[in-house]
Amino acid sequence: xxxxxTVAEVVASYLDRAGFAVERVAxxxxxxxxxxxxxxxxxxxxLMLPGMDGLEVCRRIREGGPVPVVMLTARGDEDDxxxxxxxxxxxxxxxxxxxxxLVLRVESVLRRAGSAPAPGPWLRSGPLALxxxxxxxxxxxxxxxxTIREFDLLAFFLRQPxxxxxxxxxxxxxxxxxxxxLSTVTVHVRRLREKIEDDPARPRLxxxxxxxxxxxxxxxxxxxxxxxxxxxxxxxPDGGAVAGAGGGYGDSAPGAPSAGPxxxxxxxxxADDASRPGAATGTAPESPPGTGAGTDSxxxxxxxxxxxxxx
Numbered sequence: 208x209x210x211x212x213t214v215a216e217v218v219a220s221y222l223d224r225a226g227f228a229v230e231r232v233a234x235x236x237x238x239x240x241x242x243x244x245x246x247x248x249x250x251x252x253x254l255m256l257p258g259m260d261g262l263e264v265c266r267r268i269r270e271g272g273p274v275p276v277v278m279l280t281a282r283g284d285e286d287d288x289x290x291x292x293x294x295x296x297x298x299x300x301x302x303x304x305x306x307x308x309l310v311l312r313v314e315s316v317l318r319r320a321g322s323a324p325a326p327g328p329w330l331r332s333g334p335l336a337l338x339x340x341x342x343x344x345x346x347x348x349x350x351x352x353x354t355i356r357e358f359d360l361l362a363f364f365l366r367q368p369x370x371x372x373x374x375x376x377x378x379x380x381x382x383x384x385x386x387x388x389l390s391t392v393t394v395h396v397r398r399l400r401e402k403i404e405d406d407p408a409r410p411r412l413x414x415x416x417x418x419x420x421x422x423x424x425x426x427x428x429x430x431x432x433x434x435x436x437x438x439x440x441x442x443x444p445d446g447g448a449v450a451g452a453g454g455g456y457g458d459s460a461p462g463a464p465s466a467g468p469x470x471x472x473x474x475x476x477x478a479d480d481a482s483r484p485g486a487a488t489g490t491a492p493e494s495p496p497g498t499g500a501g502t503d504s505x506x507x508x509x510x511x512x513x514x515x516x517x518x
Contacts, residue, residue: 218251221306222313235259239267242274249317251309252296253279254287265294275320275355277312279304285390292394295354315383320355330365333412333426335403337362346403356381357399364413364423373420396421 212233219229230245232238235256242250250268254261265276278291278299288299297316300309330337334347342358344351353361359381364372374392378384382391400407414422 217306218309221310222251225310225314227313233257235261235264238264242268243271246272247274249275249277249313249320251277251279251313254281254291262290262294265291265296269295273354275316277309277316288388289390289394292391293398297354297356298391316355319359319383330362332365332368332423335361335365335412337365351402353399353402356395357402360395360399361403364421368423368425371416371419371422377420 215231215233219231222229230241230247232241233256235258237258238250238252238256239259250265252261252265256264261278265278268274268276276296278288278296280287280291280299280301288301291299297320298312300312330339335344336346337344337358339362344353344358344361360377363377363381374389377392378387378389396413397407400410400413404410404412412424412426414424416422
């Protein structure tokens, strides 16, 4: 979804060449209507759209069901990135960006969203219960409206009770990224607390270990983890490296190192399921100045790769 026809054309062209079916929309209201009718597998959404901003578009699309969203934000605008993650975006790309980096991000999010259900029993701790196979989570029997990343993050915590987990490790094991903006982890932990804690301002389940990271503390006397759940099960399906905007944010692991924004020209390899799935060093065609506005929705063709709709 993009109001700039040049940017929309470039983004749609790269997604199309990567094997996605793309639809384009140029304004916010049209994006909401088209997403409701088309039900894309993924949406690439610019924050700046006429008629309705990208944050509101994201909220309304998510009301219709769990659709993965990749946000496009202005470089260095941390507030926009944080807001995008808080309304439920799964990832973001800062502009101007390399179109091949965008394709890489789309592939990574779709791999996670469409990955095979994890085998194994339910994960339980106190009031919380997760069914990894059905990707269903409940608290005191009431279903929790978790996003893809929130579910994976909670499952990882439940499999690692009492262990302090740094944001770098969470990003690597849950997101599958070697590098990225650590504020992504902070925002998702905050959103997860809002859904599972009695008092998110005074969390008792997910504690902050200052200067290090987070720890999941099972309620006293409550069994934690799944029967025979292995630690390796917690690793996400993505093991790849994805470059992102650097800089930590929030209340955990202050001063933790992170990578700076990926330069234009970062290449995306088709061998995205190798030892560093989804990422490769290469030379990408130079993206036009200002590339990075809009929304593309991605739909996966039958039996194969994802496709998308672009706006």
